[in-house]
Amino acid sequence: MIDLLIPTVAQGLLWALMAIGVYLTFRVLDVADLSVEGTFPLGAAVAATALSAGWGITAAFVLATIAGALGGVVTGLLTTKLKIPALLAGILTMIGLYSVNLHVMGKANVSLLRVDTVFTFFTDSLGMTDDMAALVVGLIAVVSVGLILYWFFGTELGTSLRATGFNPQMARAQGINTDTMVVLGLLISNALVALTGAFVAQSNGFADVGMGVGTIVIGLASVIIGEVLFGSRSFKNCLISVILGSIVYRLVIAVVLQMGMPPNDLKLFTAVLVAIALSLPLIRSKIAERKARA
Amino acid sequence: MLVATNVHKTFFPGSVNEKKALQGVDLTLNDGDFATVIGSNGAGKSTFLNAVAGVFPIDAGKIEIDGVDITKMPEHVRARYIGRVFQDPMKGTAAGMMIEENLAMAARRGKRPGLKWSSNSDQTEKFQKLLAELELGLENRMTAHVGLLSGGQRQAVTLLMATLVRPQLLLLDEHTAALDPKTAEKVLRLTEKIVTGEKLTTLMITHNMRDALRYGNRLLMMHEGRIVVDVSGEEKKSLSVPDLLKLFEKNAGTVSDATLLSS
Numbered sequence: 001m002i003d004l005l006i007p008t009v010a011q012g013l014l015w016a017l018m019a020i021g022v023y024l025t026f027r028v029l030d031v032a033d034l035s036v037e038g039t040f041p042l043g044a045a046v047a048a049t050a051l052s053a054g055w056g057i058t059a060a061f062v063l064a065t066i067a068g069a070l071g072g073v074v075t076g077l078l079t080t081k082l083k084i085p086a087l088l089a090g091i092l093t094m095i096g097l098y099s100v101n102l103h104v105m106g107k108a109n110v111s112l113l114r115v116d117t118v119f120t121f122f123t124d125s126l127g128m129t130d131d132m133a134a135l136v137v138g139l140i141a142v143v144s145v146g147l148i149l150y151w152f153f154g155t156e157l158g159t160s161l162r163a164t165g166f167n168p169q170m171a172r173a174q175g176i177n178t179d180t181m182v183v184l185g186l187l188i189s190n191a192l193v194a195l196t197g198a199f200v201a202q203s204n205g206f207a208d209v210g211m212g213v214g215t216i217v218i219g220l221a222s223v224i225i226g227e228v229l230f231g232s233r234s235f236k237n238c239l240i241s242v243i244l245g246s247i248v249y250r251l252v253i254a255v256v257l258q259m260g261m262p263p264n265d266l267k268l269f270t271a272v273l274v275a276i277a278l279s280l281p282l283i284r285s286k287i288a289e290r291k292a293r294a
Numbered sequence: 295m296l297v298a299t300n301v302h303k304t305f306f307p308g309s310v311n312e313k314k315a316l317q318g319v320d321l322t323l324n325d326g327d328f329a330t331v332i333g334s335n336g337a338g339k340s341t342f343l344n345a346v347a348g349v350f351p352i353d354a355g356k357i358e359i360d361g362v363d364i365t366k367m368p369e370h371v372r373a374r375y376i377g378r379v380f381q382d383p384m385k386g387t388a389a390g391m392m393i394e395e396n397l398a399m400a401a402r403r404g405k406r407p408g409l410k411w412s413s414n415s416d417q418t419e420k421f422q423k424l425l426a427e428l429e430l431g432l433e434n435r436m437t438a439h440v441g442l443l444s445g446g447q448r449q450a451v452t453l454l455m456a457t458l459v460r461p462q463l464l465l466l467d468e469h470t471a472a473l474d475p476k477t478a479e480k481v482l483r484l485t486e487k488i489v490t491g492e493k494l495t496t497l498m499i500t501h502n503m504r505d506a507l508r509y510g511n512r513l514l515m516m517h518e519g520r521i522v523v524d525v526s527g528e529e530k531k532s533l534s535v536p537d538l539l540k541l542f543e544k545n546a547g548t549v550s551d552a553t554l555l556s557s
Contacts, residue, residue: 156407159395166388173347173386174455175373175403 006131008254012247013138014199015218017145019226019246021192022219023238029165029185031079034090034216036193038097039071041212043194045101048110048207057118061198068194069187071097076183086182094212101209109208110201117202134203141199145192146239153235161185162235193219214267221270222246224277249273295495296323296346296463301355303345303519315341316352317519323463323512326493327526330506332538333516339499340381342516343465346497348372359462374404377456377494379449379469386452389441393432393451396440397421400455424454428484446477450484457488464489466498470505482509503535517545 018040025033043064050060071093078089102108116124122133152158163171164181171178193215201207226245232238249270256269303316315338323329331339345352348369357365359375380386387396398412398421418436425433428450432443440448449469456464466485470478486509489496500506506513513530515523522545525533 152409154412155409156398156402156412157409159391159399159412160407162391163388163396163399166390167385169380169385170388171399172370173373173376173378174399175370175405176399176407177370 004254004258005251006135008250009247010131010134010138011203012250013135013142013243014203015196015250016138016142016222016243016246017199018193018196018215019219019222019242020145020149020239021189021196022216023223023242024185024189024192026220026223027165027232027238028162029182029189031086031165031182031186032090033072033075033086033186033189035071035075035093035097035186035190036090036215036219037212038094038101039068039190039194039212040197040200040215041101041207041209042071042097042104043068043197044201044207044211045104045110045197045209046194047198048112048201049105051112051115051117051202052110057116057121061118061195064198065191065195068197069191071194072186072188072190073183075190076186080179080182098209105207105209108210109206111206112202113205118199119202137199141195142243145195146243150236150239157184214270217267217270217274218249221249221274221277224274225249228277228280295325295360296321296497297356297358298322298342298346299356299358301342301345301357302353303341303350304353315519316345319355319516319519319521321514321521323495323497325495327512328489328494328496328510329498329512329514329526330510331497331499331514331516332501332503332506334542337516338519339516340467341519343378343467343497343499346463347376347378347465375462376465377403377459377461377463378465379452379456379467381468381471383445383448383452383472386455387440387448390439392437393425393440393443394418394421394436396451396455397424397436397458400458403459424458425451428454444477446473446481449473449481453481453485453488457492457494460492461494464494464496466496468499468501471501485509503538507533507535507538515541515545 018036022036025031046067047060047064050063051057075086075089075093078084078092079086084092118137119130119133122128122136123130128136153162160171160176161181161184163174164176164178165185168178171181200211222245223242224245225248226241226243227238229248230237230241230244232241252273253266253269257263257266261269298319298321301316301319305311305313305315319338319342333339344350346357348364348367352365355365356363362375364372364375378386394413398417401417421436422433425436430447430450432447432451440451443451453469469485470481473481482505485498488494496510498510507530511530512526513523513533514521523541
């Protein structure tokens with residue numbers, strides 16, 4: 001079991017980027033953004049196609065991130081300019097991106113079998129094992145993104161974004177263009193999600209048009225598990241909690257699969273897990289009530 | 295200086311719920327005027343304030359602040375000229391953010407937020423001094439989340455935020471209505487101190503007739519979307535609450551329970 005620890009933690013770190021993206025919309029902006037189900041495979045599709053075409057690792061990541069950002073902007077414009085409710089706007093983007101992803105790849109999936117990826121860079125050039133390479137890449141990615149975001153959300157712009165999520169009326173009264181903030185938030189969030197897609201495609205060795213299904217629930221699972229287990233006292237605390245939550249989620253999945261759960265039941269298990277985690281505060285207060293009455 | 299000319303606003307026009315909230319409001323507030331606004335429920339007081347603040351576009355008329363026509367400006371652009379305190383203590387601040395962060399945002403009101411770090415030590419020192427003047431002990435709790443403060447403390451912070459950058463117009467929408475009498479008194483005294491100290495042009499809605507008479511140099515009464523009474527200076531000073539009640543009955547026909555019970 002122990003030899004599963006490193007790859008599982010590595011997966012947790014990689015997927016943490018997506019969880020941070022979901023945290024930014026779900027908690028910070030207070031918007032339920034389903035476009036991630038489309039921008040995640042978009043990032044994967046763009047990266048895989050770019051790598052297969054020999055454009056190099058940097059180009060693959062940059063293009064994937066920009067693509068995700070654009071997806072977020074579309075959702076943002078749909079909801080701020082056309083006044084479509086955010087939930088629906090995200091769904092529209094998600095559905096539209098399915099066709100876009102097919103166009104990008106030219107087919108339903110792209111294989112990265114004999115293609116250089118960021119992971120093969122570490123294994124081939126630096127001689128690491130697959131597991132170590134995954135861990136190192138995961139650590140570098142999470143730490144750099146974490147630091148950049150921590151800096152950004154302490155700037156004037158980042159503070160305005162957070163205020164928009166907490167209280168849009170007050171933000172406008174302080175001169176903040178809340179429409180722009182919503183679009184910016186969706187841009188950053190989906191850029192992160194697409195970046196994750198780029199990483200995961202290289203990690204799995206392929207990009208598939210259907211790999212986005214369930215992204216939002218995995219993201220929510222990481223965010224909620226993180227909050228419940230590690231707290232949400234400050235922005236820094238929340239960032240760390242989300243990353244740890246993503247790792248814990250992957251560990252739980254790995255354990256459950258080892259214990260013999262059929263992989264087909266993975267999504268059902270995740271949904272049940274999130275439901276339990278979300279109802280924990282209620283369960284806790286009911287137990288406290290019973291104790292008080294007894 | 296505020297000049298509102300023939301402001302009209304109807305909600306849900308043509309439907310069963312149609313409400314002609316503002317039916318031709320004309321008002322000129324001179325620099326330094328501190329005007330209290332009274333009127334029965336539905337008279338259009340809050341609607342007028344929201345129209346000036348830009349929460350919604352008006353159907354007809356013009357609104358100018360210091361000569362600048364703001365009629366077509368969106369709410370966040372008008373914020374450059376206007377400071378606001380809302381009736382709901384929850385509405386004026388971001389509860390999940392620190393006092394210091396809220397004040398930092400207010401200090402940037404009207405300016406485009408950039409990528410500079412939001413807090414800096416000079417600014418924080420200045421905030422501490424200003425918070426100390428509120429005499430609520432908040433200067434020692436600058437990193438506390440605003441959500442932990444009481445309603446009165448939040449309104450005081452909102453008031454400070456609204457005036458941190460000198461507003462050309464201060465809009466106070468029954469900002470003590472949700473507070474207990476003692477705290478309301480404190481916030482009103484603070485309001486007067488800031489408004490008269492900085493000579494701010496202010497519009498204050500209140501249901502409390504005593505407060506409407508006690509504060510400010512001008513009194514406006516609204517009824518059915520229009521200003522029906524406008525007294526200032528000596529004439530206002532000579533009015534008493536029973537006089538106001540008579541004026542109410544003369545112009546509105548009725549006096550609301552809230553107004554009667556709060557005077």
